[in-house]
Amino acid sequence: MMKIDLLKDAWARFMEARSFVLACHQRPDGDTLGSALGLAHVLRLAGKDVVVISEDGIPDNYTFLPESDTVVTSTDRRDFDIGVLIDSEGTKRIGSAADAVTSSKVHACVDHHLPSGGFGEIRVVDYHRSSTAEVVYELLEANDVIFDAVAATHLLTGIISDTGGFKFSNTKPRTFEIASKLQAHGADPAMIAREVYESRPIRSMKLLGRALGSLQIDESGRVVWATISKHDLDELGATDADTDSIVNHVTTVKGPKVAILFRESKPGSIRISLRSRDGVDVDRVARAFGGGGHKAAAGCHVEGSLDHAVDVVVNEVLKWME
Amino acid sequence: MMKIDLLKDAWARFMEARSFVLACHQRPDGDTLGSALGLAHVLRLAGKDVVVISEDGIPDNYTFLPESDTVVTSTDRRDFDIGVLIDSEGTKRIGSAADAVTSSKVHACVDHHLPSGGFGEIRVVDYHRSSTAEVVYELLEANDVIFDAVAATHLLTGIISDTGGFKFSNTKPRTFEIASKLQAHGADPAMIAREVYESRPIRSMKLLGRALGSLQIDESGRVVWATISKHDLDELGATDADTDSIVNHVTTVKGPKVAILFRESKPGSIRISLRSRDGVDVDRVARAFGGGGHKAAAGCHVEGSLDHAVDVVVNEVLKWME
Numbered sequence: 001m002m003k004i005d006l007l008k009d010a011w012a013r014f015m016e017a018r019s020f021v022l023a024c025h026q027r028p029d030g031d032t033l034g035s036a037l038g039l040a041h042v043l044r045l046a047g048k049d050v051v052v053i054s055e056d057g058i059p060d061n062y063t064f065l066p067e068s069d070t071v072v073t074s075t076d077r078r079d080f081d082i083g084v085l086i087d088s089e090g091t092k093r094i095g096s097a098a099d100a101v102t103s104s105k106v107h108a109c110v111d112h113h114l115p116s117g118g119f120g121e122i123r124v125v126d127y128h129r130s131s132t133a134e135v136v137y138e139l140l141e142a143n144d145v146i147f148d149a150v151a152a153t154h155l156l157t158g159i160i161s162d163t164g165g166f167k168f169s170n171t172k173p174r175t176f177e178i179a180s181k182l183q184a185h186g187a188d189p190a191m192i193a194r195e196v197y198e199s200r201p202i203r204s205m206k207l208l209g210r211a212l213g214s215l216q217i218d219e220s221g222r223v224v225w226a227t228i229s230k231h232d233l234d235e236l237g238a239t240d241a242d243t244d245s246i247v248n249h250v251t252t253v254k255g256p257k258v259a260i261l262f263r264e265s266k267p268g269s270i271r272i273s274l275r276s277r278d279g280v281d282v283d284r285v286a287r288a289f290g291g292g293g294h295k296a297a298a299g300c301h302v303e304g305s306l307d308h309a310v311d312v313v314v315n316e317v318l319k320w321m322e
Numbered sequence: 323m324m325k326i327d328l329l330k331d332a333w334a335r336f337m338e339a340r341s342f343v344l345a346c347h348q349r350p351d352g353d354t355l356g357s358a359l360g361l362a363h364v365l366r367l368a369g370k371d372v373v374v375i376s377e378d379g380i381p382d383n384y385t386f387l388p389e390s391d392t393v394v395t396s397t398d399r400r401d402f403d404i405g406v407l408i409d410s411e412g413t414k415r416i417g418s419a420a421d422a423v424t425s426s427k428v429h430a431c432v433d434h435h436l437p438s439g440g441f442g443e444i445r446v447v448d449y450h451r452s453s454t455a456e457v458v459y460e461l462l463e464a465n466d467v468i469f470d471a472v473a474a475t476h477l478l479t480g481i482i483s484d485t486g487g488f489k490f491s492n493t494k495p496r497t498f499e500i501a502s503k504l505q506a507h508g509a510d511p512a513m514i515a516r517e518v519y520e521s522r523p524i525r526s527m528k529l530l531g532r533a534l535g536s537l538q539i540d541e542s543g544r545v546v547w548a549t550i551s552k553h554d555l556d557e558l559g560a561t562d563a564d565t566d567s568i569v570n571h572v573t574t575v576k577g578p579k580v581a582i583l584f585r586e587s588k589p590g591s592i593r594i595s596l597r598s599r600d601g602v603d604v605d606r607v608a609r610a611f612g613g614g615g616h617k618a619a620a621g622c623h624v625e626g627s628l629d630h631a632v633d634v635v636v637n638e639v640l641k642w643m644e
Contacts, residue, residue: 190489252520
């Protein structure tokens with residue numbers, strides 16, 4: 001739990017600065033975008049000069065976010081007072097935005113991932129939280145920052161996106177409490193859920209169809225997985241972003257405690273998303289392949305064919321489940 | 323909004339009684355079951371003799387509810403002090419349970435539907451609420467009734483079920499607030515969401531995959547549809563019940579205002595589910611084929627091949643959309 005002093009100190013240092021660059025992580029999700037846009041919005045309300053960078057732009061289902069058109073994919077500026085990592089622990093995940101952040105006078109990190117590197121002099125990090133948006137909310141509340149429906153929409157989107165619509169086990173009583181306050185501030189949870197989860201291009205739905213067609217369960221019934229080949233992507237004109245929420249459908253299968261999605265993003269390079277329930281720790285599995293994440297949701301890469309990746313990762317999961 | 327006096331008076335009258343029959347409505351959902359079981363649990367904690375009736379029993383995805391095995395499908399008793407309708411406004415929807423309720427000394431209604439008949443001397447009804455479970459929660463809170471994780475699980479299930487997991491527009495700030503309190507009392511929203519929404523057999527998910535693989539949009543981009551052949555069902559060992567929620571995934575496709583699922587339940591007999599948004603009336607379309615329903619959700623049958631059914635129904639939809 002973040003101490004209120006820490007939140008007050010962080011905000012005081014933000015208020016002393018004039019210009020900010022907020023960096024979203026690559027393959028941005030609703031939490032990195034919502035948290036960055038929400039924080040940017042309130043900082044701008046306080047008269048600050050703020051640039052939000054998302055190297056990979058804005059996925060289709062997040063273009064509804066107010067002010068998402070202000071997000072840039074890069075900047076040449078190297079004169080920011082404060083450079084902030086949003087929803088990522090290190091500069092590795094922000095790509096080319098790293099230069100603008102690291103060249104800033106002061107570094108900050110606003111995040112809910114398990115701290116690894118400890119980036120930044122100003123750290124607003126709480127890995128007990130569902131989402132970075134929840135962390136941003138606490139920062140605002142602790143400092144009695146007045147905000148509006150725009151920022152509330154940003155932050156509720158972050159929460160809804162990172163909790164799977166209050167369905168994941170990272171949803172806590174405080175998460176609901178904050179959702180209540182954000183809705184009271186003017187955010188519309190029904191609209192957000194529709195935009196985030198129920199507005200997908202047909203190619204993306206067809207890709208989901210293929211992934212579900214590929215579903216397999218291991219002999220012991222403990223692990224279920226789906227695969228998406230580069231060929232699937234090419235044939236449907238789909239992109240890697242279209243694969244994003246597919247793993248959540250894999251978790252829907254009754255029985256197994258671990259669900260995995262294998263994606264051949266590039267020929268010979270397999271991107272893997274793991275989800276678990278009932279306390280199975282997939283972060284440890286992902287770490288075994290140089291990746292990481294949370295206990296119930298993690299990711300990694302494996303070089304080689306899809307078959308090879310399925311083989312080694314499923315075996316690793318089963319090993320940890322012994 | 324229910325007045326606190328009304329809630330206090332209702333509870334006082336409950337506490338004066340010794341025996342209760344609580345009736346769920348037919349084709350029970352998570353709200354009628356969760357509300358009845360939750361109220362029954364706290365009444366039993368208060369030493370009352372309580373029978374819960376659900377004429378249609380407990381659907382598979384609600385058997386996880388604690389004490390669901392105490393629910394009966396009928397009772398011969400006609401000696402209850404109070405008979406309560408749970409989540410229905412009149413006795414029409416409770417089937418044969420009506421006798422036990424109406425023969426009770428005092429009648430009550432705990433509900434969130436728009437009042438029509440005004441059943442009962444004790445009325446705990448608020449149609450501004452997401453769910454009857456929310457109404458039951460207010461009744462307990464207003465009377466400082468101490469309850470446990472069992473009742474909290476019942477009530478949170480009612481809320482999650484009737485709000486589509488906080489996705490429908492009936493979700494209000496107070497809904498989230500109550501969800502927060504119920505979780506703090508020991509209910510597990512992730513477990514509940516999984517049981518209610520995400521516990522589908524793999525054959526059912528593979529069938530969804532095939533349906534999504536078949537997605538098509540008409541030239542004008544206004545109608546999207548999926549087809550499931552008898553062959554698909556047979557090959558996957560799936561049944562018609564496995565097709566139930568698939569149309570909701572078809573509606574997820576971005577763009578079209580009408581979504582249709584065509585199912586060849588029997589060779590040569592096509593069952594059709596239509597869904598619409600933004601006020602398009604699919605009831606009229608279904609009526610043209612001898613079916614019907616509501617404006618935004620309707621169904622019908624067409625004899626012949628899948629191709630034939632797609633042809634005539636899509637054309638009919640487009641005709642009505644001119």
